[in-house]
Amino acid sequence: MxxxxxxxxxxxxxxxxxxxxxxxxxxxxxxxxxxxxxxxxxxxxxxxxxxxxxxxxxxxxxxxxxxxxxxxxxxxxxxxxxxxxxxxxxxxxxxxxxxxxxxxxxxxxxxxxxxxxxxxxxxxxxxxxxxxxxxxxxxxxxxxxxxxxxxxxxxxxxxxxxxxxxxxxxxxxxxxxxxxxxxxxxxxxxxxxxxxxxxxxxxxxxxxxxxxxxxxxxxxxxxxxxxxxxAGFLGSPAMGLVPARLESVDGALHARAPGLDAPLGLADPGDAGRDVVLGVRAEHLVPTDAPAPGAARLRGTVRLVENLGSEEVAHCVVGDGDGAPRVPVRGPRPLRLAPGDAVTLTTTPDRLHLFDPGSGRRLVAAPAPVLPVPA
Ligand SMILES: Nc1ncnc2c1ncn2[C@@H]1O[C@H](COP(=O)(O)OP(=O)(O)O)[C@@H](O)[C@H]1O
Ligand SMILES: [Mg+2]
Structure with a gap:
């Protein structure tokens, strides 16, 4: 012992x-x-x-x-x-x-x-x-x-x-x-x-x-x-990461980027304008035609679908243009997605991860609705 x-x-x-x-x-x-x-x-x-x-x-x-x-x-x-x-x-x-x-x-x-x-x-x-x-x-x-x-x-x-x-x-x-x-x-x-x-x-x-x-x-x-x-080392496929900016929408904090609108479920403590990296795991994203109110939405295009046997992973580009971020979505087969499809993915605010783009450290949104500003 x-x-x-x-x-x-x-x-x-x-x-x-x-x-x-x-x-x-x-x-x-x-x-x-x-x-x-x-x-x-x-x-x-x-x-x-x-x-x-x-x-x-x-x-x-x-x-x-x-x-x-x-x-x-x-x-x-x-x-x-x-x-x-x-x-x-x-x-x-x-x-x-x-x-x-x-x-x-x-x-x-x-x-x-x-x-x-x-x-x-x-x-x-x-x-x-x-x-x-x-x-x-x-x-x-x-x-x-x-x-x-x-x-x-x-x-x-x-x-x-x-x-x-x-x-x-x-x-x-x-x-x-x-x-x-x-x-x-x-x-x-x-x-x-x-x-x-x-x-x-x-x-x-x-x-x-x-x-x-x-x-x-x-x-x-x-x-x-x-x-x-x-976040990138643990998990297969690796967590999807999207550079975004915090915006205040009617007093509530959202992370936004081309193709991305993610209400964070927080009142804006004065962090609007700040750059973040938003992370979401493949198994927490759901393709949908009708996102629920308050859900995070990522709009983009399917690039590749991988068949894992019981499940499929679809690699999607969020937004458009060169260098647009890629986000994987994982679910039971068939996902009913094909390369070239336009897709809307949703998840709930509690499935979102926020990181500081400079230090790479996680930003914690609890217990108070305050995002710590790195020193
Ligand atoms: N005996 C050694 N002499 C010189 N450099 C070493 C020696 N052992 C390890 N290193 C260096 O230290 C770093 C860590 O190596 P190591 O502990 O073997 O990593 P890991 O086991 O995670 O692959 C590497 O850059 C490696 O090249
Ligand atoms: Mg070793």
Whole structure:
């Protein structure tokens, strides 16, 4: 059982700031997913937790104890790498038992632990094979078993599923989630895959260019993205974004742009004239011939319709002219839209997201009808 606290953690490589002053709490038993694009600093952050990369600045606390300078083997953390890093010349049994042998545990205890852990991960019949005689999924499970065998306080997993094919990835995802539930241990899992993050995490930490953009439950991060970056990174298709301007219409605030009129359900606190970016998710837009009064309306043209099997996604251009923004709409198949169709899309004000175009930060319209002006 372990809680991890990260304070002002920074790592530079020459002029590159790989991890930039991150503060983060991982409570005991959490399944925290570090999510972000390639190169955003996920592996560097994880390697600092494991003790494999020394930080340039900041502290790491494990159960309240400062372990920033503690060598990896004394950290009660187990790391699983994307590449599995198995010993090719050792059998599965000896690979799994390696951390116990390295700690000179009694032979009988090691054998019993290896057998128990192999059973949990369905490796019982493979104990005498070598890594090259295993599939990718089996190798990945051996790497997990080797981490599990020590019963560490926390698991650090760096893209452990990314070498698996799609079917195996989905199955192993479910296995890992189940394992976390059964063990109740703390997991820190790195991935660039938003579906992995949404399905496995108890909390997601979104990273961009070494900085923490947002931390929250999958629902929170999806439903209330803190920035344009998070809004664009989570969700498939990505959230539709339309540059707009706030206008006062009979004292009520609207976001308007060519083809767009969106009442925000707010009295105008004096923000009229301000530029914003309006965001709306594909599943919250509905094509209609008769928009309800008070509904947000986006008028445009269908450019492309994608068939996803049970659903369709229609990519629509809002307004017209070169560079007009594109907004996807998603719904049960058939949507009854075809390329070239003129379309009106509607949604309700509570489905709208507003962002500051300069900072990219979310503008919050609650609790009072006041949009905070960025400093
Ligand atoms: N050992 C290193 N030497 C120099 N630069 C590095 C090293 N490790 C990582 N970086 C740089 O730090 C940044 C973050 O890398 P990394 O943590 O591997 O990102 P991610 O795991 O999110 O893809 C990248 O710009 C990468 O090139
Ligand atoms: Mg990485």
């Amino acid at each position: 372990s809680s991890i606290r990260i304070e002002g953690l920074t790592r530079r490589f020459g002029s590159v700031v790989a991890v930039d002053g991150i503060d983060l709490d991982v409570p005991d038993g959490d399944f925290l997913v570090l999510l972000g694009p390639s190169g955003c600093g996920k592996s560097t952050l994880l390697r600092m937790l494991a003790g494999l990369t020394p930080p340039t600045a900041g502290r790491i606390l494990l159960d309240g104890r400062d372990i920033t300078a503690t060598p990896p083997r004394d950290r009660d953390l187990a790391m699983v790498f994307q590449s599995y890093a198995l010993y090719p010349h050792l059998t599965v049994a000896r690979n799994i038992g390696f951390p116990l042998r390295a700690r000179h545990r009694p032979r009988a205890e090691t054998a019993a632990r290896v057998e128990a852990v192999a059973g949990v991960l369905g490796l019982g019949g493979l104990l005498h094979r070598r890594p090259r005689e295993l599939s990718g999924g089996q190798r990945q499970r051996v790497a997990l078993a080797r981490a599990l065998v020590r019963d560490p306080g926390a698991f650090l997993l760096d893209e452990p599923l990314s070498n698996l094919d799609a079917t195996l990835r989905t199955a192993t995802r479910a296995e890992l989630t189940e394992l976390h539930r059964r063990l109740g241990s703390t997991f820190v899992h790195v991935t660039h895959d938003q579906v992995e993050a949404m399905t496995m995490a108890t909390r997601i930490a979104v990273l961009d260019a070494g900085r923490l953009e947002q931390v929250g439950t999958p629902a929170h991060v999806y439903d209330a993205p803190a920035s344009l970056f998070v």
